[in-house]
Amino acid sequence: MDREALAECVERIAANADRAAFAQLYLHFAPRVKGYLMRLGADAGLAEDLAQEVLLTVWRKAAHFDRRQSSVSTWLYTIARNRRIDVLRRERRPELDPEDPALVPAAPVAADVAMDQSRRDASLRAAIAELPAEQSELLRLAFYEGKSHSEIAVARALPLGTVKSRMRLAFNRLRRALEPTL
Amino acid sequence: MAVFHPSAEYLVDYAAGNSSEALGLLVATHLALCPGCRAAVGRLEALGGALIDGMTPSATHGRSLGGALAQLDRAAQEQAVPRRSRAAGRAPMLPRPLRDYLGAAGDELPWRGLFPGIKRIALPALSGGTAELLMIGAGRAIPRHTHRGDEFNLVLAGGFCDGADHYGRGDVAVADFQVNHRPVADSDGPCICFAVSEAPPRFTGLLGQVLNLFTGR
Ligand SMILES: [Zn+2]
Numbered sequence: 001m002d003r004e005a006l007a008e009c010v011e012r013i014a015a016n017a018d019r020a021a022f023a024q025l026y027l028h029f030a031p032r033v034k035g036y037l038m039r040l041g042a043d044a045g046l047a048e049d050l051a052q053e054v055l056l057t058v059w060r061k062a063a064h065f066d067r068r069q070s071s072v073s074t075w076l077y078t079i080a081r082n083r084r085i086d087v088l089r090r091e092r093r094p095e096l097d098p099e100d101p102a103l104v105p106a107a108p109v110a111a112d113v114a115m116d117q118s119r120r121d122a123s124l125r126a127a128i129a130e131l132p133a134e135q136s137e138l139l140r141l142a143f144y145e146g147k148s149h150s151e152i153a154v155a156r157a158l159p160l161g162t163v164k165s166r167m168r169l170a171f172n173r174l175r176r177a178l179e180p181t182l
Numbered sequence: 183m184a185v186f187h188p189s190a191e192y193l194v195d196y197a198a199g200n201s202s203e204a205l206g207l208l209v210a211t212h213l214a215l216c217p218g219c220r221a222a223v224g225r226l227e228a229l230g231g232a233l234i235d236g237m238t239p240s241a242t243h244g245r246s247l248g249g250a251l252a253q254l255d256r257a258a259q260e261q262a263v264p265r266r267s268r269a270a271g272r273a274p275m276l277p278r279p280l281r282d283y284l285g286a287a288g289d290e291l292p293w294r295g296l297f298p299g300i301k302r303i304a305l306p307a308l309s310g311g312t313a314e315l316l317m318i319g320a321g322r323a324i325p326r327h328t329h330r331g332d333e334f335n336l337v338l339a340g341g342f343c344d345g346a347d348h349y350g351r352g353d354v355a356v357a358d359f360q361v362n363h364r365p366v367a368d369s370d371g372p373c374i375c376f377a378v379s380e381a382p383p384r385f386t387g388l389l390g391q392v393l394n395l396f397t398g399r
Contacts, residue, residue, distance in 0.1 A: 013259075014259075017259060019251060019254060022250075022251070022254065023247060026247050026250055027247065029234070030247070030250075031240050031241060031242050032234050032235070032237040033237075034239075034240045034242055035237040035239060036237050038240055044240075047240070051242065051246075056253060056257050059257050060257050060259055060260055061260055063260055064260065069224075070224065070231070071228070071231050073232070073234045073235045074227050074228045074234075076231070076234055077227060077230035077231045077233065077234045078227055078230070081198075084199060085199055091309055092203060092283075093206070094203070094206050094209075094210035094211070094280075094283070095210070095282065096213055096220075096279060097214075097278040097279075102215070102273045102274045102275070102278065103214050104183070104214070104215050104216065104217055104352065106217035106220065107217065120225075121231075121232070124225065124229070125232060128229070128232075139229065142195070142198040142200060143229055143230055143233050144233065147200060148195045148200040148202070149191040149194065149200075164189065164190075164191045167190050167191040167194055168189060171190035171193070171194065171222075171226075172190070174225060174226075175222060175225070
């Protein structure tokens with residue numbers, strides 16, 4: 001299923017509590033979310049239970065999804081990541097609340113300057129593919145193996161300062177690639 | 183608008199779900215006050231989305247979908263919240279992530295005197311470091327804590343100067359434990375900071391146990 005079709009499923013859930021749309025999303029994402037959680041240390045049984053919870057959260061929170069803000073995959077990733085922190089690390093996850101009156105709002109971006117979501121995803125993937133290996137390796141360890149930057153330094157026997165500066169380089173490259181271009 | 187931001191490695195840790203709870207809370211509180219870093223974290227989270235897309239599906243039980251469908255009737259759907267108008271009222275001093283940890287409804291907080299001119303509220307124990315709220319009287323120096331890890335100060339109200347730099351609401355100052363400097367609160371009123379002093383990382387795993395032996399943790 002492509003990203004537009006996935007976003008439509010979430011919107012159908014929000015609008016009509018559409019169970020068929022939920023089933024479609026479930027069959028697409030539950031096995032992937034399960035794979036992600038197993039990769040980050042959950043056993044198969046726990047990963048399956050958590051993947052089910054993640055998809056049920058999609059059902060409950062469908063009305064909060066906004067396809068202009070993120071893709072369904074990115075939204076699901078954040079839900080799965082947070083459940084992993086709650087359950088696998090047994091920690092609270094400090095929650096950012098989009099409705100918080102203390103939140104400083106973003107300045108609106110002119111429509112002709114803003115990159116649309118699918119172009120942004122394509123630019124991001126291109127930028128990652130072009131990162132030097134030593135930088136993309138760090139992102140891989142962070143996202144695919146759940147290692148913090150200080151854990152990466154230990155695991156790879158690199159000075160902490162080297163890990164920090166490589167991450168900053170990678171981050172700046174990704175940022176430049178995604179900046180709206182005039 | 184914030185001028186001093188957490189550096190990239192802390193935003194990557196946060197987006198990938200690898201922050202300690204103490205620094206995760208500091209980053210989340212900064213994100214509430216800094217739309218630029220919020221957007222940057224959103225882009226990093228898109229990396230996580232790409233990871234989900236590229237994941238080899240791991241077969242789920244045949245009854246998995248049926249089990250989920252059976253639970254839908256009990257899983258009440260939340261309604262979309264209409265965007266509040268932001269004009270109404272003054273923004274509370276404490277952004278939501280921090281408010282949750284303090285259990286405080288408004289800006290009424292249980293301050294306790296620490297030294298003359300300095301009051302403090304300790305947060306419950308968090309992984310990765312100690313966290314506290316500090317109120318520093320006008321013109322007073324901001325105290326340092328441990329000398330083992332880095333220290334982070336996020337300004338919530340008022341401001342302070344450190345050398346030529348001025349830090350205001352939303353700004354994050356990082357003090358390397360080797361650096362010797364003396365930040366001073368602005369003279370026109372108290373400065374309220376959320377301060378985290380990072381515990382040196384405790385290593386896990388077999389290699390980690392050996393390293394902990396050497397570092398005495
Ligand atoms: Zn920032």
